[in-house]
Amino acid sequence: MIWGPRGGSAVGVLAVAVLGTAGLGGSLFGLAGANVSQDRVVLVGGTLIDGRGGPPIENATIVMEEGRISSIAANLTEPFPEDVDVRSIAGKWIVPGLIDAHVHLATNPAAPEWRRRTEAQLEAMVRGGVTSVRDMAGDARAFPDLVDALARNEIMGPDVYYSALFAGPDFFDDPRVKQASIGVEPGDAHWARALTMESAVDEAVRQAAATGATGLKVYAAVSAPLLARISAEAHRRGMKVWSHATIFPAKPSEAVDAGVDVLSHAAYLVWEGSPRTDDFTRRALGDFEGIPVDHPDMSALLDQMARLGTLLDATLLLMDRLVDRDDAGPRRLEWSADVVRAANQRGVRIVAGTDLATGSGRAPPVHGEMAILVERAGLSPMEALVAATRNAAAAIGIESRVGTIEVGKEADVLILGRDPLADIRNTLAIEQVFKRGVALIEP
Numbered sequence: 168m169i170w171g172p173r174g175g176s177a178v179g180v181l182a183v184a185v186l187g188t189a190g191l192g193g194s195l196f197g198l199a200g201a202n203v204s205q206d207r208v209v210l211v212g213g214t215l216i217d218g219r220g221g222p223p224i225e226n227a228t229i230v231m232e233e234g235r236i237s238s239i240a241a242n243l244t245e246p247f248p249e250d251v252d253v254r255s256i257a258g259k260w261i262v263p264g265l266i267d268a269h270v271h272l273a274t275n276p277a278a279p280e281w282r283r284r285t286e287a288q289l290e291a292m293v294r295g296g297v298t299s300v301r302d303m304a305g306d307a308r309a310f311p312d313l314v315d316a317l318a319r320n321e322i323m324g325p326d327v328y329y330s331a332l333f334a335g336p337d338f339f340d341d342p343r344v345k346q347a348s349i350g351v352e353p354g355d356a357h358w359a360r361a362l363t364m365e366s367a368v369d370e371a372v373r374q375a376a377a378t379g380a381t382g383l384k385v386y387a388a389v390s391a392p393l394l395a396r397i398s399a400e401a402h403r404r405g406m407k408v409w410s411h412a413t414i415f416p417a418k419p420s421e422a423v424d425a426g427v428d429v430l431s432h433a434a435y436l437v438w439e440g441s442p443r444t445d446d447f448t449r450r451a452l453g454d455f456e457g458i459p460v461d462h463p464d465m466s467a468l469l470d471q472m473a474r475l476g477t478l479l480d481a482t483l484l485l486m487d488r489l490v491d492r493d494d495a496g497p498r499r500l501e502w503s504a505d506v507v508r509a510a511n512q513r514g515v516r517i518v519a520g521t522d523l524a525t526g527s528g529r530a531p532p533v534h535g536e537m538a539i540l541v542e543r544a545g546l547s548p549m550e551a552l553v554a555a556t557r558n559a560a561a562a563i564g565i566e567s568r569v570g571t572i573e574v575g576k577e578a579d580v581l582i583l584g585r586d587p588l589a590d591i592r593n594t595l596a597i598e599q600v601f602k603r604g605v606a607l608i609e610p
C-alpha cells in the first residue's frame with residue numbers, strides 16, 4: 168500500500184515492505200484517492216541509487232510529500248490515483264542531493280559585493296545539484312541572515328552549516344582570520360578563538376555554539392591535551408569537532424584519540440610519520456618522499472580512524488589545483504590520492520569536500536572531487552557518490568535527515584540523465600533538482 172492518508176508514518180513503513188518486491192498485484196491502493204494532495208510528487212520508472220551504497224533499484228517509485236520521502240517502491244504495477252503529480256523518469260537515475268563538506272562562503276563578508284556574489288554562488292551550487300554545504304570557517308556573523316534568507320526561500324541555495332574556528336594564539340596572525348573578525352581583537356571573537364591550556368574551554372565552546380555554528384573547526388597550534396578538552400566539551404554540547412588532519416603539535420592519531428569527528432586534508436596525514444613539530448606553516452610540505460602510505464605508522468593511523476569512525480575529508484581536487492604552487496605539489500597530490508585509496512581499502516569513510524569556490528554559472532567543484540576520488544584514489548563511482556551524500560551528511564551530523572533517499576528523509580533529490588555508476592562524471596547530467604520536495608530546476 169503506497170497511497171495511504173497524508174502524513175501518516177505507517178505509509179512509509181508499509182511501503183518499505185513493498186520495496187524490492189517484483190510483480191506486485193492485488194489492492195495496494197486500498198486508500199487510493201483518499202486525502203490525496205497535489206503536494207505529492209511521484210517519480211516513476213527511474214533507477215534509484217539511494218546513497219547507502221547498495222545495488223541500484225530499477226523501475227523505482229518514489230513519493231515525495233510535504234518535503235519528505237514518504238514512500239519508496241519497486242516494480243509497482245498498480246495504477247496511480249488521478250490527482251497526484253506523477254512524473255515519469257524512465258531511463259533516468261535518481262540520486263540524493265550532493266553535499267560539499269568543505270566550502271568557505273564568508274572569509275571576508277566586508278568585501279564589496281560579498282552578499283551578491285555569495286547569493287550567486289549559492290544559486291550555482293544548488294542548480295548544480297548541491298543541496299547542503301559545510302562551511303569550514305569564516306565570519307560567523309554573516310551566516311544567520313543568510314541561513315534565514317535561504318529558509319524563507321528569498322534566495323536559492325543549499326542548506327548551509329557553519330563552524331567556529333579554534334586554534335592556538337600563534338595562528339591569529341593569519342590574514343584570513345583577521346578578515347573574518349573585523350572589529351574584534353584577533354583571537355577574541357566567539358567564532359574565531361585563540362585557546363591555550365589556561366583558557367576556559369567550556370566558556371569558549373558555549374560562545375561558539377551561540378553563533379549558530381554546527382561544529383568547531385580546529386586549525387593549528389593546538390596540543391593533544393587541549394584538543395581532548397575542546398572535543399569533550401563540544402560533544403557535551405552536541406557540536407561536531409572538525410579538525411585539520413594535523414594541528415601541530417598534535418598529530419593525526421592524537422586528534423583521532425581526542426574523538427574529533429572529521430579530519431580535513433588527506434595530505435596532512437603524512438605528519439603522523441614525522442617527528443613532532445609545532446611549525447604549522449609547513450603543513451602542506453610534509454615528507455611525502457620519506458613516509459610511504461604503507462608505512463606502519465600510516466597503516467596504524469588508518470586502522471584507528473576506521474575503528475573509531477573518524478571521517479576523512481580528503482580535498483583531493485584542491486591538491487590537484489595546488490599542484491604547481493610549490494615543488495612538493497606533484498608528489499603531494501600523488502601521496503594524497505594514495506593515502507585516500509589506502510584509507511578507503513582499510514574501511515575509513517571518505518567524505519567529499521572541495522575547499523573550492525563555485526563560480527557563478529559553473530558546475531560546483533564537488534563533481535570534480537567525486538571524479539578525482541574515482542580516477543586517482545580508486546574509489547568506485549558508488550563509493551564516490553556515498554562520499555558526497557551519506558558520508559558528507561555524517562560529517563555535518565545531519566545523516567538522520569538528509570544524505571540518502573529513504574522513507575522519512577528530506578526529499579533532496581537529483582534526477583540524472585546518464586548513469587553515474589557507468590561514469591562518475593555523469594553526475595553532471597542533472598535534469599531536475601528537488602530541495603525538500605520542491606522542484607528548483609525542471610527539465
Ligand SMILES: [Zn+2]
Nearest residue numbers: 269271303522
Ligand atoms: Zn578550508
